[in-house]
Amino acid sequence: MNAGDAREPAARAAGPRALPYGPAAPSGPADPPFPGGAARVYRPANAADTLTAHDRSARGDAARWEPLGMAVTPVLDLRGIDKSFGSVKVLHDIAFSAYPGEVTALVGDNGAGKTTLVKCIGGIHSPDAGEYRFEGRPVRLGSPRDAAALGIEVVHQDLALCENLDIVQNLFLGREQRRGIALDESGMEELARRTLSGLSVRTMGSVRQKISTLSGGQRQTVAIARAVLWDSKLVVLDEPAAALGVAQTQQVLEIVRRLADKGLAVVLISHNMNDVFAVSDRIAALYLGRMVAQVRTADVTHRQVVELITSGVSGDLGLRR
Amino acid sequence: MSTDLPEGKETAVKLADSDFAADRREHDVRSALLDYWGRIRAGELGALPAILGLAALIVLFFALRPNTFLSNQNIANLCTQALPIVILAMGLVFVLLLGEIDLSAGVASGVCAAVMAKLIADSGQPWYVAVISALAVGVVIGTAIGWLVAVVRIPSFVVSLAFFLGIQGITLRLIGDGGTVPVRDDFIVALANKNMPVWLGWTLAAVCAVGYAATQLLRWRRQQARNLHSRPVELVVAQSVVVAGALLLGTYLLSQDRAASPLIFLGGVPWGVPLVGVLLIVCTFVLARTPYGRHIYAVGGNAEAARRAGINVTRIRISVFIIASGFAAVSGIVAASRLNSVTPDAGGGNTLLYAVGAAVIGGTSLFGGRGKARDAVLGGLVIAIIDNGLGLLGTKAYLSFLITGIVLLFAASIDALARRRRSNTGR
Ligand SMILES: Nc1ncnc2c1ncn2[C@@H]1O[C@H](COP(=O)(O)OP(=O)(O)OP(=O)(O)O)[C@@H](O)[C@H]1O
Ligand SMILES: [Mg+2]
Numbered sequence: 001m002n003a004g005d006a007r008e009p010a011a012r013a014a015g016p017r018a019l020p021y022g023p024a025a026p027s028g029p030a031d032p033p034f035p036g037g038a039a040r041v042y043r044p045a046n047a048a049d050t051l052t053a054h055d056r057s058a059r060g061d062a063a064r065w066e067p068l069g070m071a072v073t074p075v076l077d078l079r080g081i082d083k084s085f086g087s088v089k090v091l092h093d094i095a096f097s098a099y100p101g102e103v104t105a106l107v108g109d110n111g112a113g114k115t116t117l118v119k120c121i122g123g124i125h126s127p128d129a130g131e132y133r134f135e136g137r138p139v140r141l142g143s144p145r146d147a148a149a150l151g152i153e154v155v156h157q158d159l160a161l162c163e164n165l166d167i168v169q170n171l172f173l174g175r176e177q178r179r180g181i182a183l184d185e186s187g188m189e190e191l192a193r194r195t196l197s198g199l200s201v202r203t204m205g206s207v208r209q210k211i212s213t214l215s216g217g218q219r220q221t222v223a224i225a226r227a228v229l230w231d232s233k234l235v236v237l238d239e240p241a242a243a244l245g246v247a248q249t250q251q252v253l254e255i256v257r258r259l260a261d262k263g264l265a266v267v268l269i270s271h272n273m274n275d276v277f278a279v280s281d282r283i284a285a286l287y288l289g290r291m292v293a294q295v296r297t298a299d300v301t302h303r304q305v306v307e308l309i310t311s312g313v314s315g316d317l318g319l320r321r
Numbered sequence: 322m323s324t325d326l327p328e329g330k331e332t333a334v335k336l337a338d339s340d341f342a343a344d345r346r347e348h349d350v351r352s353a354l355l356d357y358w359g360r361i362r363a364g365e366l367g368a369l370p371a372i373l374g375l376a377a378l379i380v381l382f383f384a385l386r387p388n389t390f391l392s393n394q395n396i397a398n399l400c401t402q403a404l405p406i407v408i409l410a411m412g413l414v415f416v417l418l419l420g421e422i423d424l425s426a427g428v429a430s431g432v433c434a435a436v437m438a439k440l441i442a443d444s445g446q447p448w449y450v451a452v453i454s455a456l457a458v459g460v461v462i463g464t465a466i467g468w469l470v471a472v473v474r475i476p477s478f479v480v481s482l483a484f485f486l487g488i489q490g491i492t493l494r495l496i497g498d499g500g501t502v503p504v505r506d507d508f509i510v511a512l513a514n515k516n517m518p519v520w521l522g523w524t525l526a527a528v529c530a531v532g533y534a535a536t537q538l539l540r541w542r543r544q545q546a547r548n549l550h551s552r553p554v555e556l557v558v559a560q561s562v563v564v565a566g567a568l569l570l571g572t573y574l575l576s577q578d579r580a581a582s583p584l585i586f587l588g589g590v591p592w593g594v595p596l597v598g599v600l601l602i603v604c605t606f607v608l609a610r611t612p613y614g615r616h617i618y619a620v621g622g623n624a625e626a627a628r629r630a631g632i633n634v635t636r637i638r639i640s641v642f643i644i645a646s647g648f649a650a651v652s653g654i655v656a657a658s659r660l661n662s663v664t665p666d667a668g669g670g671n672t673l674l675y676a677v678g679a680a681v682i683g684g685t686s687l688f689g690g691r692g693k694a695r696d697a698v699l700g701g702l703v704i705a706i707i708d709n710g711l712g713l714l715g716t717k718a719y720l721s722f723l724i725t726g727i728v729l730l731f732a733a734s735i736d737a738l739a740r741r742r743r744s745n746t747g748r
Contacts (some may be wrong), residue, residue, distance in 0.1 A: 145631030174630030
């Protein structure tokens, strides 16, 4: 593992157009340029069930979908992951894959083990057993820094921000740009402002505000911005929309979709089935620490997923009895 | 924003207009001062308590001892009295920034001074060998404490309390009960007892004043050029003028003749002052402008977030204890220079309380994540003035202890109250 291979922020690596969303879009959701095509409007609640399948074939995306684990190499491929805390076994023999250009939704009830799995992916916990493959190569993560060096970004459920630092300082924490031995404050401030404008963050007075002065949703946006600022390959978001208002949730879903359309693998954890069906390409369901199904979103219905979450089985999907 | 937008887009534009409005808004002096006032009311006190405290104490002691307190002689005395406190406190700021404490820093300064004095007096080593050895002892102590705190995860309070006792034993063993090691080396003695030539003092003060103003103005220009968050230029200039004024006033006061006899001239800035100046500049730079300093604040603010951001929290924790003990060694050497000797109780008594008090009075929070190197200087001056003033008043020892204890509690209460205020107002 080459942990020293710290990545440059996107804007450095690829010049001006490397910002995730292009230049600051002055308007709200209608405007930002989607690399994948026309702006998508996400269906409001309870329409999702019936719409998604058509929606997707209409997009012409369906052709990209291969049978699980076949032609396309998954960016992330986990096999047989076990994790225990003391005598409590939280994850049992988990298999999980995330594919480039796709949003994989990870669903499951409270305490199912989603966050624990994410922490294993992000190098915060190390699994007790199992195989961790990244872009086909087996890797072993010793720390979050290793994960970041590979190109894995995680937005944690309990926001990992330092309240005593300001927005810019948090965005670049651990990966500060420098000029000589000193910090390149102005460079970081500029890049931070562009990224946040690209995320259409409103109501923030200043990028030099301390995190402690921000609202929960604003903090969440900063945490997301932190993850998309870098030129990563896999972005994992653990309930990113939990604290967000309607418009901001919409924005986060758009970001999620845009990241995937750029070719990144995205893992989204959410308890909101409408959100899941609106953006995801695949759904992985956890039930009491077991992976009960990993299916294409187009192949399942709202009800089936809810059954998988609550009982671990749905028809011929899920746990064998 | 142009006005020829299609219907319906206008609201969106208006909303987007509020993005970072405060960054784009032209700051004038009024709005900047209002911001400052808002921050103070929200519990971000900064250097204010220390500066008010300094002013109040100077007025108080001047009223009580008009002849002696502000005499040329006493001002220089006060200055050298503050040196060891300031240096010790500056090292402690690093530890306090992590929300940890090093109770052994005071006695560590004592044992380092003892090592230095013994090497010169008993083994006849040159001063630099002695000084380097003292620093090495400090680094070893800091590494040991840091390792126990960061790797074994014993609370720093307990580890450093154990070291506080243990190190006193070592100093006693080195010097012997009731013994004294004299310090006669010219270089060491000069630190706190000799003065720079008057012209050199003025030159240094002028260079520092100009350098400070230049860095502030250059930063302001860079921020302006790149359209970044900046303060109004009037405030930048005013701040530079105040700092220059303080530097020049200090130099003026210390350049006065303070010899008891009219036949000789005794004046100039003590050599220890530029030493503290260099430490202050280096520490300020490290804390505010380097990734390492940023990581210290991050670990102090939220260690788990820092860890997830890929910061090596263990290494940061160990390093701050090394810095604190290293600074303790320097402080011990300066204290030994001032007293011309080292005794077994060097660095004991209220040394550590003075240093912690100095950092906290200066504005460093005991809860971690907030503080600056300059806090040590401001707070150290406050403490030195209290110590010096009480001495001039001839206060009984028991009373001095009581008063110092109360001052420390008072400073810690301000810190705790300001913190509560901040969390109430969401800062
Ligand atoms: N550090 C820990 N020590 C002991 N048990 C833990 C620890 N972290 C998680 N657990 C347990 O592991 C199980 C799964 O927790 P996890 O946080 O992964 O759930 P989750 O699926 O993210 O739930 P939610 O939807 O509520 O966020 C829970 O039963 C929890 O009690
Ligand atoms: Mg969770």
